[in-house]
Amino acid sequence: MHTDTRDRLAPAPTALALRLEGVTKTYGTSSRPVPALRGVDLAIPTGSFTAVMGPSGSGKSTLLHCAAGLDRPTAGRIVLGATEITTLARTALTRFRRDHLGFVFQSYNLLPHLTVAQNITLPLLLAGRPVDAAWFDAVTRAVGLADLTARRPQELSGGQQQRAAIARALINRPDAVFCDEPTGALDSRTGRQVLELLRRTAGELGQTVVMVTHDPVAASYADRVLFLADGQLVGSLDAPDAQGIADRMTHLGEW
Template sequence: MTSTPLLPAVDARPVEALRLQSVVKTYGSGANAVSALRGVDLVLAKGSVTAIMGPSGSGKSTLLHSAAGLDKPTSGSVHLGGTEISGLRASQLTAFRRDHVGFVFQAYNLLPALDVEENITLPLRLAGRRLDPRWLDSLLDAVGLADRRHRRPAELSGGQQQRVAIARALITRPYVVFGDEPTGALDSRSGKQVLDLLAHTAKELDQTVVVVTHDPVVASHADRVIFLADGAFAGHLDGGTPAQITDRMSALGEW
């Protein structure tokens, strides 16, 4: 009988949702080494919405994956909800990420044989955790799918499927919800609905949201836009309009 790995104590009400300190990520070695992140420092407050932008190859997805515990930094530390996840063993990190990290991919990754409710609650079943029916009802209302809870993915539009994926990411009440181009496969109307929903959950559910995007309209929904270039921070913009964000991206050579 295998024992469940013990996790470090976690602050149940952290003020800081996420902290990265001097995070470096290098792929390869010697002359073939590529530095994807070069000493990144970042602190995000609980309940904030942050967009990460930058030219192709700037380190956006690497930063997101490192912050979410999907990839381990070469050096530096990542603290999520008060716990240093960069120091956890693989088994500990898997258990922690399952319970405390939500991730919304560009591909919806819904199981076609399961209905909306079953897809949303799948992470709880996999973790052997009990479902809170009131929380499920609250999420279904928040994503506007209360009347479609028993529909299967094939019966939903692309925007509705992405809303299911967002609710699934929220069902475990994670410290942070990460999105890797979560609107990239959607039309502009559906994409706006998804970003409005993420902003709503951040404010109403005190949920921290971090998204990587290339779309200035999407980024304009965030409280702060962080710009990356060559694996390092290249500035930020608070409350920027799509035009202002486009101008900043132009300065980085994106457009």
């Protein structure tokens, strides 16, 4: 019986890639606290593409940063894969992020003196882990860079550079890939191509993608959209379309 390459290469699934339980984040002082997240409960299945939306100041970036271990919550539990990251010491948390998570930001953060291949495999080099040639080939094919891996970042278009950043985020077979406005620096056509790639990343490579965006069109590529207002989850939309998302966003201020 024929086995699809992506079936052999994709990480073994678990029920949930990410779980938040009662997550609270407060800034400021004890006398003048500024709540950013207020008891957020959330479960994201493995292999799904989830978008997080909300008005400015709703807490969506704070949610992403806490979920990804870039910031610590004031209270609550965060479990990524099988690991509760809220109990990890700083060094262990840094190592966990390096080995188990992927990040894609608006800026590509590629090193100009390295080739595309070297940029993609940099997380493995830093972790002292070998490159799985079959997985590298699968990832670079998936992002459309298989013939461009010997080039330097400055020889790529903006969209190609973001594709390289996505490949770098996937190379360590992460428990989840976190994206913060990944198409914000791209024109609309290139942005659509990157969003289609993220969609395929979840569907074909079995990766879990969590994306913060302000754009209803971008969010419509996700399986599910979560809506935040005043630091709390106030709704969700499955199999969303851009108009439905925009309508829901319009009424968030009435929450």
